[in-house]
Amino acid sequence: MSKAILKVTGLTKNFGGIKAVDNVDLDIQQGEIVALIGPNGAGKTTFFNCLTGIYSPSSGDIMLCNPKNGNEITVNGMKPNKITEKGMARTFQNIRLFPTMSVLENVMIGRHCRTKSLIFGAIFRNPATRREEEEIIETSYGILKKVGLHKEVNEEARNLSYGAQRRLEIARALATEPFLLLLDEPAAGMNPKETEALVSLIRKICSEGHSILLIEHDMKLVMSLSDRIFVMDYGKKIAQGTPEEVRSNPAVIKAYLGEDVDA
Amino acid sequence: MFPVKELKRSALISLWFAFLTFPIMVIKVNPIERTVDWRWDNMYFVAIGSFVISILSKVYLIRKERRSGRKKISRALTEPFMQRILREPRFLYPLSLAILVFAIAFPYFFSTYQTNIMTTALMYVVLGLGLNIVVGVAGLLDLGYVAFYAVGAYSYALLNMHFNMGFWTVLPIGGLFAAFLGVLLGFPVLRLRGDYLAIVTLGFGEIIRLILENWNDFSQGPSGIANISRPSFFGMEMSFDGGITYIYYLVVALVVFTIFVVNRLQNSRLGRAWLALREDEIACQAMGIDKTKTKLIAFSLGAFWAGLVGVIFAAKTTFVNPASFTFLESAIILSIVVLGGMGSIVGVIFGALILILMPEYLRALSEYRMLAFGGILVVMMVFKPDGIISNVRRSYRFKKHISHQTSDQS
Numbered sequence: 001m002s003k004a005i006l007k008v009t010g011l012t013k014n015f016g017g018i019k020a021v022d023n024v025d026l027d028i029q030q031g032e033i034v035a036l037i038g039p040n041g042a043g044k045t046t047f048f049n050c051l052t053g054i055y056s057p058s059s060g061d062i063m064l065c066n067p068k069n070g071n072e073i074t075v076n077g078m079k080p081n082k083i084t085e086k087g088m089a090r091t092f093q094n095i096r097l098f099p100t101m102s103v104l105e106n107v108m109i110g111r112h113c114r115t116k117s118l119i120f121g122a123i124f125r126n127p128a129t130r131r132e133e134e135e136i137i138e139t140s141y142g143i144l145k146k147v148g149l150h151k152e153v154n155e156e157a158r159n160l161s162y163g164a165q166r167r168l169e170i171a172r173a174l175a176t177e178p179f180l181l182l183l184d185e186p187a188a189g190m191n192p193k194e195t196e197a198l199v200s201l202i203r204k205i206c207s208e209g210h211s212i213l214l215i216e217h218d219m220k221l222v223m224s225l226s227d228r229i230f231v232m233d234y235g236k237k238i239a240q241g242t243p244e245e246v247r248s249n250p251a252v253i254k255a256y257l258g259e260d261v262d263a
Numbered sequence: 264m265f266p267v268k269e270l271k272r273s274a275l276i277s278l279w280f281a282f283l284t285f286p287i288m289v290i291k292v293n294p295i296e297r298t299v300d301w302r303w304d305n306m307y308f309v310a311i312g313s314f315v316i317s318i319l320s321k322v323y324l325i326r327k328e329r330r331s332g333r334k335k336i337s338r339a340l341t342e343p344f345m346q347r348i349l350r351e352p353r354f355l356y357p358l359s360l361a362i363l364v365f366a367i368a369f370p371y372f373f374s375t376y377q378t379n380i381m382t383t384a385l386m387y388v389v390l391g392l393g394l395n396i397v398v399g400v401a402g403l404l405d406l407g408y409v410a411f412y413a414v415g416a417y418s419y420a421l422l423n424m425h426f427n428m429g430f431w432t433v434l435p436i437g438g439l440f441a442a443f444l445g446v447l448l449g450f451p452v453l454r455l456r457g458d459y460l461a462i463v464t465l466g467f468g469e470i471i472r473l474i475l476e477n478w479n480d481f482s483q484g485p486s487g488i489a490n491i492s493r494p495s496f497f498g499m500e501m502s503f504d505g506g507i508t509y510i511y512y513l514v515v516a517l518v519v520f521t522i523f524v525v526n527r528l529q530n531s532r533l534g535r536a537w538l539a540l541r542e543d544e545i546a547c548q549a550m551g552i553d554k555t556k557t558k559l560i561a562f563s564l565g566a567f568w569a570g571l572v573g574v575i576f577a578a579k580t581t582f583v584n585p586a587s588f589t590f591l592e593s594a595i596i597l598s599i600v601v602l603g604g605m606g607s608i609v610g611v612i613f614g615a616l617i618l619i620l621m622p623e624y625l626r627a628l629s630e631y632r633m634l635a636f637g638g639i640l641v642v643m644m645v646f647k648p649d650g651i652i653s654n655v656r657r658s659y660r661f662k663k664h665i666s667h668q669t670s671d672q673s
Binding site for chain 1: 524527528531532533534535536538539542543545546547548549550551552553554560564
């Protein structure tokens, strides 16, 4: 097995006296789809926020390893934008698009960290800047096509349907060229048809070389999609393994259904 | 039909107004004869006047609501007249050319006095456009903008007094000083948001003014610095009138330059990042935008324009003192941006012209000048809360591939 592209060891996050994430270990291999599940309030989103730098973890290590060049970096304590630059992008549970900007512009924002023109380029619009802008638009359009939003390209983001907004979030995250994509409840609020489309989209993204870590409540989606599953409850990791292993794990059943199942 | 409820409301409003204005409109103490004049007629005027105004405004609002309710179908129709013009290059270019020609011809057709007022107004256009980058585009509420203006003005005044440096040398220096100060202030402050940022910048503006007022050795205190040299034209000295015209053209050039730069900035990678930052900071960071850096650039760019105008201000009046840089100035510049339309270049230009020229041309109303001015501001904000011309952002539209596709014709 090759080196893990994400390796989390002993990650802990305290809010005052509450341990929202308690000593969690997790690793993701290149090309895997890994799911993080658990009852509401288990600390999954807090875990995500620690990974992406929105919270800085109280203790523990987060190591990223870029599969292209094998560089290993510890990212805990880094600013969110730096972490995105390193190749880990995310979507949000409660959709956080830029509502009054167009669909295309939303994705163009994602290209920000892979381009570099600043004041000088903006004012003089030299050939390099113009080429860069063209590249941004072309790439963004390509990504929108991939997620199936190219017909709404000039629409304002807030006018999209709920499912389309979720897909736009994924497109925006893809625009930052991540090798690891974190999806926070991508199927929340979707109807079965939309969910189905999402599953094939995630498979497609994965087959193009992006590894995926996702939080999800839709068990059907999780079980059919993921290579491995991590289960959290009360901030602790209570189980990990393949879907079959997790499904039959007594601790998981207890966490989801309560004490007296076995009786 | 007009609802009876609204009539009752208007009647109540007019009663309340009559009551409020009672002390100033009705009672008049005559100190010589030691009598009190009761001018009851005034009360009727106030009551009737406010009744009519309140009904008219209500009618207007009701009609506006009906209209907006009906017209959600087509965007092209709801778009105001001005915005449609601005979107069409066919109208926009000849229009801006005409305005430019008018601006160039202005000093030949109008008196020196008019030219002078116009110069001031155009200076505020640049100030407004500068603050527009900070407040309108990047969404950072800055109430101490005048501090940067003061820095520009004093850098010219002091450098000219001590080192005899000329206008053209100091112009960029003043701008850069202000921008540098913007960065200095920005570092600790930009982690704050909204109201908190506003309070800190407000404090900062006052600090600069108080320093200038109290540090006598440095800035000559409240008495200010006089006899600042006017800008020279390739070493030529000019007559008084010629100087005014010269500065006028200088400011026109600066306005054109500013519009050009601000427009390009807005439609660039940086401008997009500012817009996104205004909409959602956390999402921005997750997309790899460096929040601090992007905000700092906005802040210092805004300050840069204020510095430039500050230098021109010092050269124009040949005298600076701290009284020119009070909070009121910041408030006026901010009103220009808000009134004109946040983020809209054309709006800000209109806002500046109206806000600066109106008090001058309302002089015919003598004592009631500021009252009328205030009234007009209130009315404008009630009926056009988005500003005179709300932002017409040229959003990026993708055209190329769509023509290949069968289903989409946009």
